[in-house]
Amino acid sequence: MRIIKLDDRSMKHILTDMLKRDPNHYDEYSETVQKIVADVKQRGDEALLEYTRRFDGAELDASCIQVTQDEIHEAIKGVEPGLLEVMKRSMDNIRRYHEKQRCNSWFDSKPDGTILGQKVTALERVGVYVPGGKAAYPSSVLMNIIPAEVAGVRQIVMVTPPDREGRVNPVTLAAACLAGATKVYKAGGAQAVAALAFGTESIPKVNKIVGPGNIFVALAKKAVYGHVSIDSIAGPSEILVIADETANPRYAAADLLSQAEHDELACAILVTTSSRLAETVAREVEEFLKVLPRSEIMKKSLERYGYILVVDSMEKAIEAANSIAPEHLEILTENPFEVMTKIQNAGAIFMGEYSSEPLGDYFAGPNHILPTNGTAKFFSPLGVDDFIKKSSIIYYSREALGKAHQDIERFAESEYLTAHANSIRVRFEGQEEKQ
């Protein structure tokens, strides 16, 4: 990994470079995605199945696009019992954490008969996108579905692309069943997103679509935003490790690589106050690359988006982290809690040497679907909040409105909204003298 002494210029260069990974920059695919979305909206299942044939190579018809109970039972039987137990323990932690995110409806009342409040309602039906491809990601299935289930969503519709034989990975199916998916459909890519947004003969229209996917999924989610809600537009993954001279270089190196292995666009950055640590981590990375299986991917992503940045002070390291707003932030310093207080922007913050990033990916409980590529400046981890919405509650008594009515009429009239003023005024017709 290259080692750079960080200054304003190199910082700016790194930020610009990282943002090039932004799905919003892939305009070349945008037209294709728009076309697919419009086509599925128009022709429903027919278009969906055509695209499934074209992109996934699977010959499905409407009668077998939904995964059956038999397929699910079969899948669960096929999963190694030990792995199922691990998934259940992980699920318990995820559920327990997300249950703490629940928020109540509330109200506030005054003795004059005023009641104001906020009613919290779960979304009725949500769509969960789970990537397919060569590997299966049952952990993402759990992370997508459990918060929806905890929020009280009654219909959780999952879509995931089939393989060429029209099958869905059994571990994915087992996870979906454990976590509580209501229905699972064999569909992926922009066509699956469009099907969830508009509904087809087979797939019901949902209120919100969540979950990460490839560039086509990301662009399709953006295209349907407004018709439905979406969680965010996911980009490639990244980790930033802040370390001082007390950090274990072997742990830091292993953690950087755990992100670098995702794909060639993944980004792994160490920011350290110790140039000695910088050197050792670089050496440890080289050592690991010799023995770890996915070293080809890691080498490519480190070459393009891997950095070891040496800074003069912990303040500079924190500033760099806040500018980059990493999806995953590890703090490997003497007092990680103190550093955490100064962190403004990060998806998840892992503190201390026994909190490496994969702990969060698989087990601890917080969600691993996190804002990527700088969007932690304004987006949050997927959570129960994503699956509820709020309605304001307003109740005024005659007494309460009586005290306010002239103010409201005046304010409305200042905006020339005379029918607004009228709607208040009619309630006090013939009462003007008494006020």
Place this chain on the structure above:
Amino acid sequence: MRIIKLDDRSMKHILTDMLKRDPNHYDEYSETVQKIVADVKQRGDEALLEYTRRFDGAELDASCIQVTQDEIHEAIKGVEPGLLEVMKRSMDNIRRYHEKQRCNSWFDSKPDGTILGQKVTALERVGVYVPGGKAAYPSSVLMNIIPAEVAGVRQIVMVTPPDREGRVNPVTLAAACLAGATKVYKAGGAQAVAALAFGTESIPKVNKIVGPGNIFVALAKKAVYGHVSIDSIAGPSEILVIADETANPRYAAADLLSQAEHDELACAILVTTSSRLAETVAREVEEFLKVLPRSEIMKKSLERYGYILVVDSMEKAIEAANSIAPEHLEILTENPFEVMTKIQNAGAIFMGEYSSEPLGDYFAGPNHILPTNGTAKFFSPLGVDDFIKKSSIIYYSREALGKAHQDIERFAESEYLTAHANSIRVRFEGQEEKQ
């Protein structure tokens, strides 16, 4: 207003018709908006000022695009003191309500040294769009800015289009100053949204853009979503009034008109169990139309999107409301609280005959920037939540990770993410026998 006996067919027709007002359907403007956004992103102030000249007719240069302190003081002096007092009373209510929406960072700890939590951070810089045009909407300024201020946003940047003389409405400016805008710029339309999203020489880049606007603003917000966050895509306004035979028909009529006056796309629907009330309300509407100033707009919007729907039962009325998911819902029934419990989808719920919709627009405290056009099925009123984001907090001790490490390694390996497993494994190198 037309009176219709509601059945499934008419319901479907009304829903389809209403959704035609959706900003996502205005594809004809989409290309223009994309072009403006790309141009401002590329050329900054130069492009911004050109569009301001073209669309607002104002000749500004970079030196006078920001509203000065002098202009603000001048503006405040020009506002009628009585109106300022009204605005301050309204502001107090808005602030008090939104303060109740604040949420805490939290953590949960276990004696084995596990700490999990969620850190809440205010967004650093947000952009607030305030429409200009003929009328000024100081109430929208308050509703946009106060929740950001309550959330703890340090930089609140407001944009609003200037008139042909390059001036901003003084009441708008006074409201911005009262509510706590940090900076105000004379810019509107898609060009102002692009300037906030990407930054120009004059206007700083923000993290999120909120506030309603016309179709160009709505499409521009969608175009920049992902680069920045946005609150939602606002469409035209609507009200739905549920009323039984106990409702005051004159109040119901006045309240329907208070929405119909917004613009020709506004929608006003009464759903009632009483065909007698239906008739009386229709008559009252006619009477009001004879005397209210904005009757031309109201007539047009009622003709296109105004309905009085007669239903067999309160259950049917509630079902209709939940299908339409109105921005504003009034419940004028004998026991409005009981009806409220069954409402799933509505931006704001106004209960009882002294809680007419303009009370919420101007004074009660809850936000008047609400999900429109059916999006209350998944969006919420603007609020403090819009101006904060969350970071997960994860801290495990050696003991805690020791108990979990084999599970995590196993789960990671099942997904073939071997460097993930390695990052956990290195922490227990040479310890296998002891486990």
